[in-house]
Amino acid sequence: MLRTEEMLLNVGPQHPSTHGVFRLVIKIDGEIIKEATPVIGYLHRGTEKLAEDLQYTQIIPYTDRLDYLAAMTNNYVLCHAVETMMGVEIPDRAEYLRVIAMELGRVASHLVWWGTYLLDIGATSPFLYAFREREMIVNLLTELSGARLTFNYMRVGGVKWDAPEDWIEKVAEFVPYMREQLAGYHELVTGNEIFVNRVKGVGTYSKEEALQYSLSGANLRCTGVKWDLRKNEPYSIYNRFQFNIPTREEGDAFSRYHCRMEEIEESLKILEQAVEQFPTAGPIIAKVPKIIKVPKGEAFVRIESPRGEIGCYIASEGKKEPYRLKFRRPSFYNLQILPKLLEGENMANLITILGAIDIVLGEVDG
Amino acid sequence: MLGLAKGLTYTLKNLTRKKVTYDYPNEPLPLPDRFRGIQKFYPEKCIVCNQCVTICPTDCIQLTGKKHPDQTKKGKIIDTYDINFEICILCDLCTEVCPTEAIVMTNQFELAEYSREQLFKNLEWLDENDENIRKVNKV
Amino acid sequence: MIQDLLQSTPSLLNFGIFFGLAVLLLFVVLGFVTYGILSERKIMGFMQLRVGPNQIGGKWGLLQTVADVLKLLIKEDTIPKKADKPLYILAPVIAFAPAFMVLATLPFTDAFQFADIGVGLLYYMAVSGITTIGIVTAGWASNNKYSLIGGMRAAAQMISYEIPLVMSLVGIVLLTGSLNLNDIVAAQEKVWFIFLQPIAFIVFFIASVAELNRVPFDLPEAESELVSGYHVEYSGFRWAFFMLSEYVYMFAMATLTTVLFLGGWNSIPFLDFIPAAVWFGLKFSAVFYVLVWIRVTFPRIRADQLMEFGWKVLLPIALANIFLTALLKELFKLF
Numbered sequence: 001m002l003r004t005e006e007m008l009l010n011v012g013p014q015h016p017s018t019h020g021v022f023r024l025v026i027k028i029d030g031e032i033i034k035e036a037t038p039v040i041g042y043l044h045r046g047t048e049k050l051a052e053d054l055q056y057t058q059i060i061p062y063t064d065r066l067d068y069l070a071a072m073t074n075n076y077v078l079c080h081a082v083e084t085m086m087g088v089e090i091p092d093r094a095e096y097l098r099v100i101a102m103e104l105g106r107v108a109s110h111l112v113w114w115g116t117y118l119l120d121i122g123a124t125s126p127f128l129y130a131f132r133e134r135e136m137i138v139n140l141l142t143e144l145s146g147a148r149l150t151f152n153y154m155r156v157g158g159v160k161w162d163a164p165e166d167w168i169e170k171v172a173e174f175v176p177y178m179r180e181q182l183a184g185y186h187e188l189v190t191g192n193e194i195f196v197n198r199v200k201g202v203g204t205y206s207k208e209e210a211l212q213y214s215l216s217g218a219n220l221r222c223t224g225v226k227w228d229l230r231k232n233e234p235y236s237i238y239n240r241f242q243f244n245i246p247t248r249e250e251g252d253a254f255s256r257y258h259c260r261m262e263e264i265e266e267s268l269k270i271l272e273q274a275v276e277q278f279p280t281a282g283p284i285i286a287k288v289p290k291i292i293k294v295p296k297g298e299a300f301v302r303i304e305s306p307r308g309e310i311g312c313y314i315a316s317e318g319k320k321e322p323y324r325l326k327f328r329r330p331s332f333y334n335l336q337i338l339p340k341l342l343e344g345e346n347m348a349n350l351i352t353i354l355g356a357i358d359i360v361l362g363e364v365d366g
Numbered sequence: 367m368l369g370l371a372k373g374l375t376y377t378l379k380n381l382t383r384k385k386v387t388y389d390y391p392n393e394p395l396p397l398p399d400r401f402r403g404i405q406k407f408y409p410e411k412c413i414v415c416n417q418c419v420t421i422c423p424t425d426c427i428q429l430t431g432k433k434h435p436d437q438t439k440k441g442k443i444i445d446t447y448d449i450n451f452e453i454c455i456l457c458d459l460c461t462e463v464c465p466t467e468a469i470v471m472t473n474q475f476e477l478a479e480y481s482r483e484q485l486f487k488n489l490e491w492l493d494e495n496d497e498n499i500r501k502v503n504k505v
Numbered sequence: 506m507i508q509d510l511l512q513s514t515p516s517l518l519n520f521g522i523f524f525g526l527a528v529l530l531l532f533v534v535l536g537f538v539t540y541g542i543l544s545e546r547k548i549m550g551f552m553q554l555r556v557g558p559n560q561i562g563g564k565w566g567l568l569q570t571v572a573d574v575l576k577l578l579i580k581e582d583t584i585p586k587k588a589d590k591p592l593y594i595l596a597p598v599i600a601f602a603p604a605f606m607v608l609a610t611l612p613f614t615d616a617f618q619f620a621d622i623g624v625g626l627l628y629y630m631a632v633s634g635i636t637t638i639g640i641v642t643a644g645w646a647s648n649n650k651y652s653l654i655g656g657m658r659a660a661a662q663m664i665s666y667e668i669p670l671v672m673s674l675v676g677i678v679l680l681t682g683s684l685n686l687n688d689i690v691a692a693q694e695k696v697w698f699i700f701l702q703p704i705a706f707i708v709f710f711i712a713s714v715a716e717l718n719r720v721p722f723d724l725p726e727a728e729s730e731l732v733s734g735y736h737v738e739y740s741g742f743r744w745a746f747f748m749l750s751e752y753v754y755m756f757a758m759a760t761l762t763t764v765l766f767l768g769g770w771n772s773i774p775f776l777d778f779i780p781a782a783v784w785f786g787l788k789f790s791a792v793f794y795v796l797v798w799i800r801v802t803f804p805r806i807r808a809d810q811l812m813e814f815g816w817k818v819l820l821p822i823a824l825a826n827i828f829l830t831a832l833l834k835e836l837f838k839l840f
Binding site for chain 3: 007009015016017031118121122123124125128129132188189192194195197198346347348349350351
């Protein structure tokens with residue numbers, strides 16, 4: 001047999017499909033990947049360490065920059081942790097505003113994933129269609145919070161701004177519009193034979209493996225595990241809404257695709273109900289002291305972010321600043337299965353598999 | 367083949383749909399009132415309480431006060447006020463804590479400069495920056 | 506006129522005339538490439554709800570491509586230190602020259618053609634194959650792993666799709682009894698070959714898209730996997746030559762499709778008062794538009810699936826088509 005040499009290929013940190021500064025060193029034999037070593041840390045900013053010198057309110061803008069595609073959920077997890085420790089009761093109106101903002105963020109985040117994933121696979125148009133809808137969400141959130149990406153919207157005890165005039169109506173109008181566009185997306189992509197052939201059966205893992213690797217979000221649900229913290233451990237006011245947890249059995253990239261697309265639909269259902277139930281008046285922030293001091297002790301809370309379970313651990317010594325702050329960042333955990341998935345795969349599948357995991361480098365590197 | 371045909375019809379339908387892009391920079395972007403751009407500072411309103419300096423998560427604000435020139439009045443007035451826009455993240459916390467609304471946000475977001483020195487915005491610059499000032503600053 | 510010239514004794518004047526005509530054609534092709542790229546970007550823009558180029562040259566961005574080319578020409582010429590220098594410089598030339606050479610045999614109208622050679626179809630196929638060598642050379646000479654993979658992919662793809670491409674045309678050759686492109690157009694005066702040879706057309710069209718390295722077969726330069734494949738290290742006018750050869754091939758392939766399947770410059774019945782050149786232009790534009798349309802819509806096919814599709818699907822279909830055509834031809838002859 002002909003002796004062939006293995007080649008070491010450096011994918012990233014500057015590469016169009018690594019979604020940021022992610023580096024992957026792969027050993028390839030022809031176009032078959034023998035070994036893959038992910039290298040992370042190019043975007044590490046030390047959020048957790050910085051937080052030890054910051055007041056709780058000051059940490060909120062830093063959480064925006066972790067998972068920058070769904071900053072609202074990050075805002076929420078920190079506020080939720082602090083509120084849990086302080087035992088603050090959140091006003092109803094604030095809870096609804098938070099849920100609407102978070103679900104809009106979830107839809108926007110999945111849209112970005114959808115667009116960029118198709119871009120990785122080689123189709124250019126879906127990206128622009130996805131960003132057309134995302135732009136509407138971003139505009140809505142700008143009207144609400146004042147920023148397009150780094151919202152810094154939630155505060156311990158509630159939210160910073162009340163909904164502007166007509167804002168709730170705009171959200172209500174957006175929901176049917178988005179449903180219509182979603183049907184178009186399925187028309188454009190989901191049935192496309194080339195796309196289906198590229199993602200079906202690619203990057204498959206079993207239920208056990210998913211649990212062993214501590215995967216969460218759509219990466220877990222694609223193997224058939226019905227686990228969504230909004231349903232299993234309802235936080236905020238999620239127990240007031242009717243929605244399903246989309247799951248698939250196959251555990252491949254295509255099932256992850258389906259899970260995420262259906263999650264958009266479920267989010268739209270939540271938005272619809274939240275807009276209906278939205279209280280007409282009321283305070284948007286609970287009575288909290290101006291300088292927030294968390295009682296001595298520790299707490300860990302977890303919620304469902306678009307990428308999986310995001311957790312926040314606070315150890316406090318009763319001061320203005322946390323003694324230790326730790327985020328369980330779902331992208332970081334989901335990424336761990338990548339070397340295993342890539343082994344023995346074709347080069348062309350590298351991008352398909354990496355894209356299907358849906359990582360955000362700001363969150364991976366912290 | 368059916369999926370491919372469906373995709374083709376979808377793109378064809380979009381050929382004649384309304385374009386969604388903005389004609390930026392020929393036309394300014396429509397921004398809501400709450401949009402957070404570079405700050406406007408009112409020196410006469412400032413009471414030198416230092417709250418904005420304390421709350422700033424990136425420590426980008428520096429200010430000094432001086433005694434009120436009118437001996438009869440108590441308190442201080444502002445002497446220098448600098449924001450370092452190399453590190454300001456426009457988080458809005460300084461305007462949130464300001465008791466007199468001496469510092470507020472504007473819709474001015476085009477912050478690119480040719481040199482780093484120009485990113486240091488001092489009191490005069492922030493005072494003169496008075497386009498598209500945010501109308502509602504507190505809930 | 507050109508036929509007489511081709512058969513006359515060589516002289517300096519004849520050389521001058523040929524040279525002048527070739528330069529003229531080059532400018533026609535460059536004009537096409539300029540506005541072909543612009544229209545492609547405009548159509549893509551419209552389909553993606555954007556407006557496309559609209560800054561340089563008025564509302565329609567009429568000078569956008571000119572400006573782009575100008576920028577490429579004045580750009581610094583970089584050659585990687587560890588590159589194989591002579592090959593690196595030679596590669597764009599090898600890639601581009603055949604692209605221009607194939608234009609010589611293509612009949613645009615009954616009057617406008619350069620060389621009416623007997624084996625025009627074969628000439629096109631043979632010469633266009635040379636471009637692959639240029640692309641592989643570029644991939645090798647750049648001394649970059651991405652471009653090497655791109656180059657290898659290009660070689661594999663071009664070779665595997667050349668075969669169904671040629672095979673699909675055997676049916677037409679059987680029906681016409683000639684490899685001459687003029688004869689083929691003449692044979693379509695009544696019925697276009699797209700109706701007589703629908704299977705061949707589909708095979709030919711798919712294979713031609715693959716030959717052109719366009720979406721969904723743009724693996725050699727797969728932007729998102731190989732950064733940009735074989736020309737990743739190229740910049741400035743060398744890179745422009747690769748792009749140019751790609752678009753000249755698009756021009757040639759759209760022409761060939763028109764000539765072989767859409768009846769060339771023949772008009773449809775009762776509309777023959779419209780000049781032949783216009784008919785040709787219309788059909789040509791339609792083919793070009795479909796190519797752009799496909800680019801907007803489809804994702805990229807995977808490398809191994811591409812090979813499987815070429816060898817296991819397209820080639821058998823093309824072969825079956827030859828068999829079927831021969832059978833039908835003989836059967837019709839009997840009656």
